[in-house]
Amino acid sequence: MKFSRKSLIVAATVGAIVSSSAFAAEVTEASSEKHAKAATQYRQAMFQLVRSNMGPLGGMAKGVLPYNESVMQTNAVRLEQLANMMGDYLSVDTRKFDVETGAKDGVWENFSDVEKKIMALKSSAQGLQAAVKSGDESAYRGAIGKVGASCKSCHDDYKKD
Numbered sequence: 001m002k003f004s005r006k007s008l009i010v011a012a013t014v015g016a017i018v019s020s021s022a023f024a025a026e027v028t029e030a031s032s033e034k035h036a037k038a039a040t041q042y043r044q045a046m047f048q049l050v051r052s053n054m055g056p057l058g059g060m061a062k063g064v065l066p067y068n069e070s071v072m073q074t075n076a077v078r079l080e081q082l083a084n085m086m087g088d089y090l091s092v093d094t095r096k097f098d099v100e101t102g103a104k105d106g107v108w109e110n111f112s113d114v115e116k117k118i119m120a121l122k123s124s125a126q127g128l129q130a131a132v133k134s135g136d137e138s139a140y141r142g143a144i145g146k147v148g149a150s151c152k153s154c155h156d157d158y159k160k161d
């Protein structure tokens with residue numbers, strides 16, 4: 001079979017479009033100090049929401065709070081939704097400006113890896129929903145543990161401590 005040069009270029013372009021569409025967000029540089037400050041505030045506000053949904057789950061996994069299936073379900077759905085927006089909120093590169101941030105420079109140097117870690121959070125949140133749906137109490141702790149591990153995995157590489 002013979003492929004023309006042009007058809008190879010077309011195929012490569014289509015492949016690039018298809019593969020990049022798997023990633024929702026692309027890194028863009030903040031355009032001004034004001035933009036960088038706002039983007040940092042939104043980013044941190046989003047993580048505060050992540051924390052408020054994770055807190056009760058952590059308490060349940062530790063046995064400090066009793067398992068509550070409705071809270072587990074609600075918070076797991078919210079964590080999935082927050083994971084869906086995380087790429088957009090993390091993608092604004094604020095490195096050029098003087099902002100108070102816990103984000104390491106690596107976030108914007110390795111964004112495809114950051115997106116993998118976001119996907120890990122998303123699938124662990126879905127896993128928790130599946131565990132709740134199955135009603136198998138012995139699976140709850142492990143499912144919450146996977147969500148927590150996905151936070152840690154990203155923080156270890158991309159968050160200052």
Ligand code: HEC
Binds near residue numbers: 054121147148151158
């Ligand atoms: C894909 C990477 C990633 C994942 C996944 C992630 N985080 Fe973070 N988190 C960050 C980064 C980067 C920052 C620093 C943001 C900043 O200060 O600009 C941060 C900051 C935070 C903060 C501080 C927010 C503030 O007000 O300064 C909290 C709390 C937090 N994360 C909780 C969590 C929890 C809980 C999870 C899991 C359910 C989680 N994060 C998952 C990357 C991640």
